[in-house]
Amino acid sequence: MGFSVKKEIFEKYTALTIGGSLDSSTAPQFGEEVKQVVTQNPQALVLYVEELSFMSSAGLRMLIFAKQKLGTTASLILVRPQEQLLETLRMTGLIFSVNIVDQYPE
Amino acid sequence: MTTLDNRIDFYPTNEYQGIKYRRGRVLPFGATLVPNGVNFSVFSSAATSCTLVLFNKNEEDPYAEIPLPDEFRVGNVYAIIVFGLDYENIEYGYRMEGPHDPQNGHRFNRDIVLSDPYAKAIGGRDTWRDISGLNRNYPFRSRLVFDDFDWEEDNPLETPMEDLIIYEIHVRGFTSHPSSGVRHRGTFAAIREKIPYLLELGINCVELMPIYEFDEFEHSHENPDTGDLLVNYWGYSTLNFFAPKAGYAATGKYGMAVDELKTLIKELHRNGIEVILDVVFNHTAEGDHRGPTISFRGIDNKTYYMLTPDGYYFNFSGTGNTLNCNHPVVRNMVLDCLRYWTSEYHIDGFRFDLASILGRAQDGSPLNNPPLLESLAHDPILAKCKLIAEAWDAGGLYQVGVFPAYGRWAEWNGKYRDTVRKFLKGEHNTVGQLSQCMQGSPEMYLHRGTTAGINFITCHDGFTLYDLFAYNEKHNEANGENNQDGCNDNFSWNCGWEGETDDLAVNLLRHRQIKNALTILMLSQGVPMILMGDEMGRTQYGNNNTYCHDSSLNWLDWSLVQKNFDLLSFARHIINFRRQHPILRNKEHYSNRDYKESGYADITFHGTKAWHADWSESTTVFAFMLDGHHAKNGFVKDDTIYVAANMHWDALDFELPQLSENRKWHLSVNTSMMPPETFYPLNSEPALENQSGFIVGGRSVIVLIGK
Numbered sequence: 001m002g003f004s005v006k007k008e009i010f011e012k013y014t015a016l017t018i019g020g021s022l023d024s025s026t027a028p029q030f031g032e033e034v035k036q037v038v039t040q041n042p043q044a045l046v047l048y049v050e051e052l053s054f055m056s057s058a059g060l061r062m063l064i065f066a067k068q069k070l071g072t073t074a075s076l077i078l079v080r081p082q083e084q085l086l087e088t089l090r091m092t093g094l095i096f097s098v099n100i101v102d103q104y105p106e
Numbered sequence: 107m108t109t110l111d112n113r114i115d116f117y118p119t120n121e122y123q124g125i126k127y128r129r130g131r132v133l134p135f136g137a138t139l140v141p142n143g144v145n146f147s148v149f150s151s152a153a154t155s156c157t158l159v160l161f162n163k164n165e166e167d168p169y170a171e172i173p174l175p176d177e178f179r180v181g182n183v184y185a186i187i188v189f190g191l192d193y194e195n196i197e198y199g200y201r202m203e204g205p206h207d208p209q210n211g212h213r214f215n216r217d218i219v220l221s222d223p224y225a226k227a228i229g230g231r232d233t234w235r236d237i238s239g240l241n242r243n244y245p246f247r248s249r250l251v252f253d254d255f256d257w258e259e260d261n262p263l264e265t266p267m268e269d270l271i272i273y274e275i276h277v278r279g280f281t282s283h284p285s286s287g288v289r290h291r292g293t294f295a296a297i298r299e300k301i302p303y304l305l306e307l308g309i310n311c312v313e314l315m316p317i318y319e320f321d322e323f324e325h326s327h328e329n330p331d332t333g334d335l336l337v338n339y340w341g342y343s344t345l346n347f348f349a350p351k352a353g354y355a356a357t358g359k360y361g362m363a364v365d366e367l368k369t370l371i372k373e374l375h376r377n378g379i380e381v382i383l384d385v386v387f388n389h390t391a392e393g394d395h396r397g398p399t400i401s402f403r404g405i406d407n408k409t410y411y412m413l414t415p416d417g418y419y420f421n422f423s424g425t426g427n428t429l430n431c432n433h434p435v436v437r438n439m440v441l442d443c444l445r446y447w448t449s450e451y452h453i454d455g456f457r458f459d460l461a462s463i464l465g466r467a468q469d470g471s472p473l474n475n476p477p478l479l480e481s482l483a484h485d486p487i488l489a490k491c492k493l494i495a496e497a498w499d500a501g502g503l504y505q506v507g508v509f510p511a512y513g514r515w516a517e518w519n520g521k522y523r524d525t526v527r528k529f530l531k532g533e534h535n536t537v538g539q540l541s542q543c544m545q546g547s548p549e550m551y552l553h554r555g556t557t558a559g560i561n562f563i564t565c566h567d568g569f570t571l572y573d574l575f576a577y578n579e580k581h582n583e584a585n586g587e588n589n590q591d592g593c594n595d596n597f598s599w600n601c602g603w604e605g606e607t608d609d610l611a612v613n614l615l616r617h618r619q620i621k622n623a624l625t626i627l628m629l630s631q632g633v634p635m636i637l638m639g640d641e642m643g644r645t646q647y648g649n650n651n652t653y654c655h656d657s658s659l660n661w662l663d664w665s666l667v668q669k670n671f672d673l674l675s676f677a678r679h680i681i682n683f684r685r686q687h688p689i690l691r692n693k694e695h696y697s698n699r700d701y702k703e704s705g706y707a708d709i710t711f712h713g714t715k716a717w718h719a720d721w722s723e724s725t726t727v728f729a730f731m732l733d734g735h736h737a738k739n740g741f742v743k744d745d746t747i748y749v750a751a752n753m754h755w756d757a758l759d760f761e762l763p764q765l766s767e768n769r770k771w772h773l774s775v776n777t778s779m780m781p782p783e784t785f786y787p788l789n790s791e792p793a794l795e796n797q798s799g800f801i802v803g804g805r806s807v808i809v810l811i812g813k
Contacts, residue, residue, distance in 0.1 A: 023194075024193075024194040056194065056360065057194055057361040058194040061194075064254045064255075087289075088360060088362070091290065091356045091362075091369075092366050093366070093369025
């Protein structure tokens with residue numbers, strides 16, 4: 001299972017479209033992208049995750065990392081997470097740190 | 107510019123089999139994330155060498171073993187920083203070399219990979235009762251955890267002790283039954299879904315039965331009669347004191363148990379509910395000399411365990427071994443552990459299983475001034491924590507009333523439990539003792555205040571409240587020990603029939619007795635504790651020692667909410683009655699004086715005649731009045747409360763004390779009546795037509811409010 005990440009920069013937000021498997025081997029790559037994004041101070045980091053089939057604890061920790069890097073003024077938005085990811089976010093409480101939407105921008 | 111990342115000590119000095127490392131830092135013990143690597147530190151007083159063993163998760167054999175150079179040892183502590191580790195994917199352990207000389211207390215065995223006593227997570231039982239890890243070599247491997255949880259504004263709640271209402275929960279038992287209606291039954295996440303239920307019940311503290319990592323398969327065996335697998339369900343057998351039970355987390359299999367538990371605690375706090383952990387520091391899961399070597403025995407047997415002069419294990423816990431709690435190193439481990447749970451998990455308090463062991467010296471003798479108990483009482487990080495002792499042990503030390511408290515410790519009040527049980531079943535010669543119990547046991551805790559006692563009638567250990575009134579004898583056959591296990595002194599009464607019955611009169615009486623019990627509990631000074639499910643009539647079919655059943659015998663059947671709604675609605679009422687009336691939650695004992703000059707003493711005692719308490723040996727009635735001017739020891743004004751308990755089999759006419767200031771008696775509770783007249787909602791209590799007397803039904807309790 002591979003991993004892909006594509007970055008797009010818009011005026012008010014930065015989007016990362018990620019697919020495949022986000023695990024301990026691919027999380028650092030994702031982490032680097034997040035680090036670069038936050039240097040641009042976007043109002044929101046939007047993660048298109050519909051094609052993300054698996055996220056390990058390393059991946060989940062990267063969401064925490066992203067949230068903490070963004071600070072309190074910018075939001076972390078997940079677009080169309082698959083059910084298993086959504087359920088894991090609920091159980092671990094990470095769902096309180098992210099916004100889940102069906103599409104972005106609305 | 108020199109940044110922190112460029113510091114020379116964040117880079118390796120050595121390399122072995124491709125792994126880079128350097129001399130570590132001796133403190134803190136355990137595995138700690140440091141820039142570019144992980145610092146490992148472990149203590150052993152008698153090991154001659156130490157090897158760090160690294161595994162990839164889910165692989166049987168280690169991928170690296172690094173013998174620690176002797177120069178990496180400081181005193182008796184071995185420390186190493188290893189670089190380039192895949193934090194998420196590694197597990198670790200130690201091989202300790204040293205003498206195998208049991209007679210002198212040493213049981214080193216370098217063939218075994220040992221888990222770290224300070225590990226913050228343990229692999230091997232990631233999913234409850236998953237047998238896939240059973241045959242693994244060294245199944246309990248240490249793991250790393252991360253401190254990146256977002257607590258937001260959360261902190262321990264610091265609810266005043268006298269305001270607590272504790273609800274004892276088993277994590278699996280609370281939601282494992284299919285009727286629970288939750289998504290992930292038997293988990294931390296599932297408890298979160300039941301927070302609305304807890305709020306409606308009115309409790310403000312949950313006490314979780316052991317959630318330190320344990321092995322549910324320890325001593326598991328088939329019940330010869332039923333073929334059911336009997337397991338270590340309660341979990342009073344710790345593998346590691348710092349690691350949460352991964353199998354209690356729905357996300358344990360993803361390595362996210364820590365986050366799930368923290369989320370539960372944060373949500374409970376957000377709803378005003380404290381979290382107390384039931385902690386087991388009296389023994390470990392390694393058993394006696396015949397037990398498995400998992401960690402402590404192989405790391406430093408002589409330090410961690412109390413040993414007999416010939417090198418065997420003292421067994422004050424009844425489980426094979428006894429943790430050597432007053433050895434300075436072990437004492438520090440207990441302290442480190444509680445500090446960790448308080449600061450990292452925001453735990454509000456701890457209930458110490460068989461806590462009298464914590465007051466024993468290394469040779470097992472009771473200490474007058476136990477250093478561990480004193481250290482915990484005066485620790486700056488634990489300063490606002492609740493510390494609660496189960497003030498006895500299996501070696502015969504019984505310290506209820508005399509547990510070394512240092513102005514901090516509270517105790518499970520075993521005398522309260524026994525006295526209230528005896529009174530409720532109508533035993534003679536109990537009323538004098540009952541009057542002490544309802545005042546917060548001043549005969550034991552005169553100088554410690556009411557909050558020294560945790561009042562309870564039932565707990566996980568023994569009958570449920572329903573079974574207390576449905577069984578004269580224990581029925582523990584399902585435990586497979588010929589009914590020899592479990593307590594024989596239950597002070598229970600079956601109300602006329604042993605076990606389940608269709609007899610309406612018997613069933614009504616049982617429900618009334620449950621309401622009587624809850625009323626006495628909630629109207630006593632001290633800190634009340636309710637056992638999970640007692641508010642809805644949970645039964646264990648007479649089994650008073652269900653430690654081994656992962657089945658509906660232990661799981662809370664949520665259909666009881668409907669079936670016994672009269673009990674549940676009563677429990678909600680009486681709990682909220684306590685919360686609404688500060689006179690029930692005084693921190694200091696009543697003085698039997700009128701220090702507010704209200705015309706009444708703070709507490710007065712009565713019988714069927716007002717102002718004439720009956721203290722005779724044969725009496726089964728008891729009444730008392732609390733003057734509202736003395737609420738919160740006179741700092742708050744409350745209504746006056748009158749309680750009459752009649753455990754005689756027939757109704758009796760009670761003369762009521764007269765109220766001053768044109769106030770009238772109003773009826774809040776009358777357990778002899780059927781719903782909806784058993785209780786009246788707060789502020790809707792009807793005034794009594796007869797203000798001078800009340801006929802209290804047989805085996806019933808009334809509560810009146812003077813306002």
